[in-house]
Amino acid sequence: MAADSLRGRAILVTRPRAQAQRLARLIEGAGGRAELFPAIEIEDVPPPAALGRLHEFDLAIFVSPTAVAKVMAQVRPWPRALRVAAVGSGTRRELEKHGIADVIAPASGADSEALLATPQLGAHLGDPAGKRIAILRGDGGRALLADTFAERGAQVEYVTCYRRRVPRPPAHAWTPGELAAVTVSSSQGLDNLFEVLDRELLRSTPMFVPHARIAERARSLAVREVVLAGHADEEMLDRLVAYFRSHG
DSSP states (O other), X not given: OOTTTTXXXXXEEOSOHHHHHHHHHHHHHTTOEXXXXXXXXXXXXXXXXXXXXXXXXXEEXXXXXXXXXXXXXXXXXOOTTOEEEESSHHHHHHHHHTXXXXXXXXXXXXXXXXXXXXXXXXXXXXXXXXXXXXEEEESSOOOHHHHHHHHTTOEEEEEEEEEEEOOOOOSSOOOTTSOSEEEOOOHHHHHHHHXXXXXXXXXXXXXXXXXXXXXXXXXXXXXXXXXXXXXXXXXXXXXXXXXXXXXX
């Protein structure tokens, strides 16, 4: 990839602050300028009581890299017999950074559906009836994982590791035409952006998203050009570069 593939283009990166640096470096390595504005602010919560009895569970599912970072800062050592699953490759990589090996994670995709379809998950749990499953996450979020396992007879417990908040408006207010692209990683983040940024800016700027569900939400908010990219940072960069090559 040419080092000037994105030269002169400002790309808004809206991942949570702790997860944004990698994509920002890739954008800048391609000659672009990464503008960082986390669409979700992360707020600490008191340590959940469930962290003291993780050894009682048959499986721990992490739904985000942030959940991994928050939990691993409080749980040492990790219970050796407790198997771990992740909804996507970014969460799996964060677990591996903390020394957790043999993580159950989808080979492609990064959502509840992809994890539920992972053969390793079924092989580990077998019949879920009676199994105890901890879902480590922020407050709120989709209920598909918990609902699916509960329907199959498992005992599911949410472990809330952090809270998500709408960010304050940025010190610098971008105007339409100032940004070449906006990258968004979640539907909640997208909704937050529409609360604090210029809506015409968001609607008129090409928006790159990693999932069809987020693309659908963006279109419902009247974003005029939505580009579906992959979940990984490299996939997002590749899609940005391909888009601007084809658009001059």
